[in-house]
Amino acid sequence: MLTVNVELKERRYPIYIGENLLKDPSVYPLKSGDKVMIVSNETIAPLYLDTVTKTLENIGCKVSNVLLPDGEKYKTLQSLDLIFTALLKENHGRDTTLIALGGGVIGDVAGYAAASYQRGIKFIQIPTTLLAQVDSSVGGKTAVNHPLGKNMIGAFYQPITVIVDTLTLNSLPKREVNAGLAEVIKYGAILDLAFFHWLEQHIDNLVALQQADLQYCISRCCQIKADVVARDETEKGDRALLNLGHTFGHAIETHLGYGNWLHGEAVAVGMMMAAALSEQLGNISKADVGRLEKLLARANLPTISPDTMQPEDYLPHMMRDKKVLAGKLRLVLLKTLGQAYVTTDMDKSLVLSAISACTQTD
Numbered sequence: 001m002l003t004v005n006v007e008l009k010e011r012r013y014p015i016y017i018g019e020n021l022l023k024d025p026s027v028y029p030l031k032s033g034d035k036v037m038i039v040s041n042e043t044i045a046p047l048y049l050d051t052v053t054k055t056l057e058n059i060g061c062k063v064s065n066v067l068l069p070d071g072e073k074y075k076t077l078q079s080l081d082l083i084f085t086a087l088l089k090e091n092h093g094r095d096t097t098l099i100a101l102g103g104g105v106i107g108d109v110a111g112y113a114a115a116s117y118q119r120g121i122k123f124i125q126i127p128t129t130l131l132a133q134v135d136s137s138v139g140g141k142t143a144v145n146h147p148l149g150k151n152m153i154g155a156f157y158q159p160i161t162v163i164v165d166t167l168t169l170n171s172l173p174k175r176e177v178n179a180g181l182a183e184v185i186k187y188g189a190i191l192d193l194a195f196f197h198w199l200e201q202h203i204d205n206l207v208a209l210q211q212a213d214l215q216y217c218i219s220r221c222c223q224i225k226a227d228v229v230a231r232d233e234t235e236k237g238d239r240a241l242l243n244l245g246h247t248f249g250h251a252i253e254t255h256l257g258y259g260n261w262l263h264g265e266a267v268a269v270g271m272m273m274a275a276a277l278s279e280q281l282g283n284i285s286k287a288d289v290g291r292l293e294k295l296l297a298r299a300n301l302p303t304i305s306p307d308t309m310q311p312e313d314y315l316p317h318m319m320r321d322k323k324v325l326a327g328k329l330r331l332v333l334l335k336t337l338g339q340a341y342v343t344t345d346m347d348k349s350l351v352l353s354a355i356s357a358c359t360q361t362d
């Protein structure tokens with residue numbers, strides 16, 4: 001088992017990474033008599049809920065669960081209310097620990113429920129998608145979507161432990177594995193050229209869920225994110241680099257309707273648009289933009305805009321992005337592969353030109 005620590009002083013927490021961890025009582029920061037509410041969904045529960053429940057009951061915990069409907073379109077205030085109702089119906093107080101058993105949607109909604117129920121209860125992330133294991137379960141961004149924007153209602157609220165059981169990925173649909181690889185590739189592009197190069201040599205093994213390479217990859221991604229979060233937990237500076245491709249990507253998700261394109265797919269296209277803009281500004285080379293495109297393609301990810309979207313469809317959504325300050329569009333771009341930066345006031349005509357460069361022409 002590998003351990004990555006997120007260093008936030010008294011709120012420091014471990015990320016355990018390994019096989020069969022769902023069954024390992026030593027990774028749960030719980031003791032006999034503790035009350036637990038597991039939040040999951042109708043897809044994951046038949047696969048993993050019993051295993052986690054049995055492990056917790058063997059510790060001596062009193063375990064309840066609430067299942068949300070499955071999908072990005074259920075990352076909503078209504079789903080949040082389902083969790084609150086389940087907690088209140090069983091008189092759960094501030095001594096209850098919430099467990100998020102699922103992907104990023106479950107983790108974000110359950111995390112925001114933990115942040116806000118009775119002004120805050122402890123929560124544990126048990127991510128079961130590659131995307132959640134390398135990204136969403138770490139760092140404390142919690143949220144629900146609004147019809148006018150992604151993750152528009154939420155809080156920064158850290159888990160007390162993250163339990164990454166890589167064997168859960170064996171039941172994950174291939175499209176979801178590929179979506180998680182978008183966030184993996186993002187880490188190399190923004191902060192770690194050596195990791196990007198490692199990915200170029202190992203991406204086929206990751207697509208095939210080869211365990212040794214997978215566990216190294218997940219630990220490297222978690223370490224990169226843990227270091228950024230420790231430096232800038234609430235995104236006043238460097239944490240914005242983790243948002244590469246997201247201003248474009250969130251526009252795709254919101255415009256098409258949540259769940260049509262997977263988050264990772266939208267982010268892959270968004271990273272290509274950011275790279276095209278970076279090249280137009282004289283930063284990253286054409287050859288390195290090509291390396292990014294090739295790696296995304298090898299992960300079976302899209303690299304061009306949805307054919308139902310025009311460049312002008314993006315801007316209204318982008319102007320609501322959470323990185324916008326004083327009405328100025330701020331984007332994460334690439335100085336070069338492995339080195340991202342945040343712009344202050346992006347010229348909209350250049351943005352449209354970059355989107356067009358990633359749009360199929362008939």
Ligand SMILES: NC(=O)c1ccc[n+]([C@@H]2O[C@H](COP(=O)([O-])OP(=O)(O)OC[C@H]3O[C@@H](n4cnc5c(N)ncnc54)[C@H](O)[C@@H]3O)[C@@H](O)[C@H]2O)c1
Binds near residue numbers: 263
């Ligand atoms: N908070 C953050 O820092 C952060 C980071 C990245 C993404 N996100 C958010 O995460 C969400 C995307 O998360 P995701 O990609 O995990 O999607 P997801 O949570 O929708 O899960 C993908 C699908 O796979 C199913 N599933 C999950 N685990 C499974 C397993 N082990 N076996 C079989 N099926 C399984 C789910 O039920 C779902 O149908 C987006 O809302 C995005 O905004 C948040």
Ligand SMILES: O=C(O)C(=O)C[C@@H](O)[C@H](O)[C@H](O)COP(=O)(O)O
Binds near residue numbers: 141150151240242243
């Ligand atoms: O943790 C972060 O910070 C990230 O930006 C990680 C992203 O991959 C993730 O999709 C995050 O939810 C996007 O943040 P948002 O602030 O744009 O909602």
Ligand SMILES: [Zn+2]
Binds near residue numbers: 246263267
């Ligand atoms: Zn993301």
